[in-house]
Amino acid sequence: MTADSEVPPVVEMRGITIEFPGVKALEGVDFTLRAGEVHSLMGENGAGKSTLIKALTGVYTIASGTIAVSGVERTFRGTADAQAAGISTVYQEVNLCGNLSVGENIMLGHESRVAGRIDWRSTHREAARHLENLGVQIDTRSLLSSHSIALQQLVAISRAMVTDSKVLVLDEPTSSLDRSEVEQLFGVMRDLRDRGVAILFVTHFLDQVYEISDRLTVLRNGKLVAEHPVSEVPRAELISLMIGRELDELQALSRASVRTVDRTDAPVLSATQLGRKGSLNPVDVDVYEGEVIGIAGLLGSGRTELARLLYGADRADTGRLEMHGRPARITTPRNAIDNRIAFSSEDRRAEGIIGDLTVAENIVLGLQAKRGWLRKVRNPERVVAEYMDALGVTPADPHRLIRELSGGNQQKVLLARWLATAPQLIILDEPTRGIDIGAKADIQRKVAELSNAGLSVVFISSELEEVLRISQRVVVMRDRHKIGELASNDIEVADLVDFIAHDTIKKPESVA
Amino acid sequence: MTTSLSPTRTSGLAFARRFISRRISWVPVFAAVFILVVMFVAAQAYFGNFLTPRVISSLLLDNAYLLILAVGMTFVILTGGIDLSVGAVMAFTGMLGASLLRDGLPVALVIPIMLVVGAAMGLGVGVLVQYFGVQPFIASLAAMFAARGLAFMVSLSSIKVEDKAILWLQSTRLQAAPGSWSITPTGILALLTVVVAALVLAYTRFGRTIYAVGGNEQSAKLMGLPVVRTKLLAYVISGVCAGLAGVAFTAYTGASYPLNGIGTELDTIAAVVIGGTLLTGGSGYVLGSMVGVFVYGTIKSAISFLGAEQSWTRITIGALLLVFVVVQRIIVARSRRR
Numbered sequence: 001m002t003a004d005s006e007v008p009p010v011v012e013m014r015g016i017t018i019e020f021p022g023v024k025a026l027e028g029v030d031f032t033l034r035a036g037e038v039h040s041l042m043g044e045n046g047a048g049k050s051t052l053i054k055a056l057t058g059v060y061t062i063a064s065g066t067i068a069v070s071g072v073e074r075t076f077r078g079t080a081d082a083q084a085a086g087i088s089t090v091y092q093e094v095n096l097c098g099n100l101s102v103g104e105n106i107m108l109g110h111e112s113r114v115a116g117r118i119d120w121r122s123t124h125r126e127a128a129r130h131l132e133n134l135g136v137q138i139d140t141r142s143l144l145s146s147h148s149i150a151l152q153q154l155v156a157i158s159r160a161m162v163t164d165s166k167v168l169v170l171d172e173p174t175s176s177l178d179r180s181e182v183e184q185l186f187g188v189m190r191d192l193r194d195r196g197v198a199i200l201f202v203t204h205f206l207d208q209v210y211e212i213s214d215r216l217t218v219l220r221n222g223k224l225v226a227e228h229p230v231s232e233v234p235r236a237e238l239i240s241l242m243i244g245r246e247l248d249e250l251q252a253l254s255r256a257s258v259r260t261v262d263r264t265d266a267p268v269l270s271a272t273q274l275g276r277k278g279s280l281n282p283v284d285v286d287v288y289e290g291e292v293i294g295i296a297g298l299l300g301s302g303r304t305e306l307a308r309l310l311y312g313a314d315r316a317d318t319g320r321l322e323m324h325g326r327p328a329r330i331t332t333p334r335n336a337i338d339n340r341i342a343f344s345s346e347d348r349r350a351e352g353i354i355g356d357l358t359v360a361e362n363i364v365l366g367l368q369a370k371r372g373w374l375r376k377v378r379n380p381e382r383v384v385a386e387y388m389d390a391l392g393v394t395p396a397d398p399h400r401l402i403r404e405l406s407g408g409n410q411q412k413v414l415l416a417r418w419l420a421t422a423p424q425l426i427i428l429d430e431p432t433r434g435i436d437i438g439a440k441a442d443i444q445r446k447v448a449e450l451s452n453a454g455l456s457v458v459f460i461s462s463e464l465e466e467v468l469r470i471s472q473r474v475v476v477m478r479d480r481h482k483i484g485e486l487a488s489n490d491i492e493v494a495d496l497v498d499f500i501a502h503d504t505i506k507k508p509e510s511v512a
Numbered sequence: 513m514t515t516s517l518s519p520t521r522t523s524g525l526a527f528a529r530r531f532i533s534r535r536i537s538w539v540p541v542f543a544a545v546f547i548l549v550v551m552f553v554a555a556q557a558y559f560g561n562f563l564t565p566r567v568i569s570s571l572l573l574d575n576a577y578l579l580i581l582a583v584g585m586t587f588v589i590l591t592g593g594i595d596l597s598v599g600a601v602m603a604f605t606g607m608l609g610a611s612l613l614r615d616g617l618p619v620a621l622v623i624p625i626m627l628v629v630g631a632a633m634g635l636g637v638g639v640l641v642q643y644f645g646v647q648p649f650i651a652s653l654a655a656m657f658a659a660r661g662l663a664f665m666v667s668l669s670s671i672k673v674e675d676k677a678i679l680w681l682q683s684t685r686l687q688a689a690p691g692s693w694s695i696t697p698t699g700i701l702a703l704l705t706v707v708v709a710a711l712v713l714a715y716t717r718f719g720r721t722i723y724a725v726g727g728n729e730q731s732a733k734l735m736g737l738p739v740v741r742t743k744l745l746a747y748v749i750s751g752v753c754a755g756l757a758g759v760a761f762t763a764y765t766g767a768s769y770p771l772n773g774i775g776t777e778l779d780t781i782a783a784v785v786i787g788g789t790l791l792t793g794g795s796g797y798v799l800g801s802m803v804g805v806f807v808y809g810t811i812k813s814a815i816s817f818l819g820a821e822q823s824w825t826r827i828t829i830g831a832l833l834l835v836f837v838v839v840q841r842i843i844v845a846r847s848r849r850r
Contacts, residue, residue, distance in 0.1 A: 083736045099537065099723060101534070139534070142530065143537070
């Protein structure tokens with residue numbers, strides 16, 4: 001069934017703006033959800049999906065705009081308000097209490113009571129009835145934590161149904177489910193939809209979007225990009241809607257990738273069948289000296305997972321690594337650093353900078369870690385000055401606290417930190433996300449320059465143009481598989497988008 | 513993921529499996545009961561005259577105040593918090609009560625005052641934790657110092673209690689069963705506290721919310737449960753129990769002394785933990801805490817039977833606590849792996 005415009009909207013969000021200190025997370029976004037539809041909310045990291053959901057479920061207060069539920073305008077001061085209005089949410093990480101029974105989790109706060117005393121027998125009977133409505137029959141007195149995540153999610157949905165929710169928000173519910181569990185969840189979703197529940201669905205698996213949803217809304221950089229019936233948006237168009245076009249300034253940069261790389265020697269780092277159960281299917285990657293390998297794919301495709309395995313931040317359970325043709329053991333970041341591999345993480349704030357230290361201290365940190373805590377770094381001022389200058393960190397004051405710098409300059413400092421350790425391979429995960437165009441261009445230029453000088457780089461970015469411009473080869477990831485490897489000098493962004501959307505190898509969309 | 517989604521599986525194993533999956537959270541309590549039984553048997557075998565009605569009765573009667581404190585502490589620990597103030601609050605309310613009685617206030621007024629003062633101290637800790645984001649450890653430590661200081665402000669020396677009603681609580685020996693099984697009103701009071709608390713935790717929304725908050729506070733919030741109110745109330749209950757323990761302890765010793773109950777908060781926590789309540793919250797029972805108190809009392813009795821120094825009580829409790837905390841870690845680690 002397809003929701004058409006005659007069906008009255010259950011949720012109407014108009015001109016929603018949410019600001020965090022210094023950032024507009026959402027800017028004037030409109031969003032409409034109708035009864036009896038599955039509506040997918042699409043967008044890359046930082047597009048504002050989760051912010052929009054949190055506005056709808058009462059976690060965040062909106063700065064401006066209106067939310068109307070069933071035609072009545074509402075102000076949510078907390079999740080309880082949203083629930084009272086009939087909006088329930090099932091999060092990716094199931095937000096239930098594992099220490100309580102299944103039945104209790106469903107009924108908590110709605111137990112049947114006789115004179116203030118909970119009647120457990122009828123409470124569990126009620127819980128079982130709600131579960132059976134979703135086609136699930138389990139012992140409601142068993143402990144929630146003894147069941148699989150998939151089942152816990154169904155329990156969470158049952159809980160939503162206890163309050164007779166009109167709107168069900170499913171925030172990445174499928175990310176840890178296997179194929180058959182996804183099927184069961186979809187069965188439940190279809191059933192609820194047919195009963196008139198409006199479902200807001202967020203996932204990063206494109207196949208699932210096309211399989212289950214009726215309409216979709218695309219966000220990018222906190223703004224509404226498009227809203228369409230799913231049948232009217234081909235995959236390639238959806239991907240380009242999500243990724244967007246880069247600005248002219250960047251397009252003006254010449255392609256660094258035209259350069260050829262000498263691949264006669266053994267690769268600096270070579271991974272064979274490297275994988276980790278539940279996060280990445282086995283992948284082969286070779287990185288040669290002076291080469292930039294791009295990793296392209298959408299959010300959740302396994303890009304970051306691959307980077308973390310290469311660096312030893314997560315432990316691989318299959319495959320092996322070789323460096324310069326010799327077997328290498330990289331199971332911890334320490335091993336990686338000893339092998340002169342550097343990794344700049346995707347989450348700059350949480351895993352990169354130390355906000356309360358100065359720029360200089362942040363730069364020296366990498367070097368200090370490498371030398372060990374007891375040995376003094378020789379001439380730290382010179383090292384700091386050299387790299388700040390080389391990367392053009394502004395303001396050029398090494399004693400300023402790093403948290404006072406812009407995102408772009410923080411990123412340059414991070415790059416400086418790793419370059420100071422003289423790595424032979426550097427892994428950059430989303431080094432240009434959320435930074436201004438100027439800094440972006442600086443970083444891209446620096447990467448190209450370094451690789452010309454012999455440094456090997458693994459470059460991960462959700463901006464496909466950037467990946468193509470910088471790298472010589474592109475490893476394409478989708479749904480935690482490597483779906484191919486392309487030489488970047490003879491393809492365009494459109495080709496890459498096509499490849500991500502319809503590769504010839506058909507794979508199931510989630511990991512078993 | 514091992515649990516299949518397929519509906520109804522009934523096999524021969526089903527009953528056993530269902531029993532375990534439903535009762536898993538009682539396992540630590542069973543373990544405590546097991547230890548208690550082992551200690552009884554060992555002490556009886558060693559001393560020959562340990563398991564007498566008199567000794568067993570005194571387990572309850574000598575530790576009534578501790579049992580009352582442990583009940584209140586169980587509420588707080590179930591929410592994932594801790595209350596270090598209970599020993600000092602017990603001393604303070606005891607001093608306050610004794611001095612008010614000396615000044616001629618009727619006991620019918622003094623006992624409610626003691627309970628309200630206890631509740632107020634608990635509320636103070638709860639407000640610090642909930643609204644000022646202070647760690648429960650620190651907030652209750654502050655309350656502990658405050659209460660101890662207040663106890664000294666009431667009087668620097670011990671105050672004898674001559675009130676008939678208070679003394680009746682301890683001096684009356686009711687025949688509980690044929691033989692020398694006896695119980696005092698303070699013992700009844702303590703058992704009543706356990707029963708009421710067990711019912712509240714098992715059969716009221718407030719009680720279940722305590723478990724939900726301790727299991728996953730974030731989830732409880734997102735489920736729309738009244739998290740703030742519940743946590744505040746847990747500390748208030750602990751405070752009220754400390755006030756009640758003040759009454760019981762004053763009756764027990766027949767006097768109040770500002771240095772009473774030093775270190776009692778730690779004994780209380782030890783009893784609760786030995787009784788199978790997880791320090792991380794969300795799992796445990798007041799009945800377990802009662803067993804924990806009895807384990808504590810048995811160790812104390814056994815050591816006085818031996819004629820050894822009471823410092824051995826502390827050492828044994830320490831060792832036992834260590835074992836239980838390690839067992840708890842294993843249980844928690846196993847449930848995380850799922």
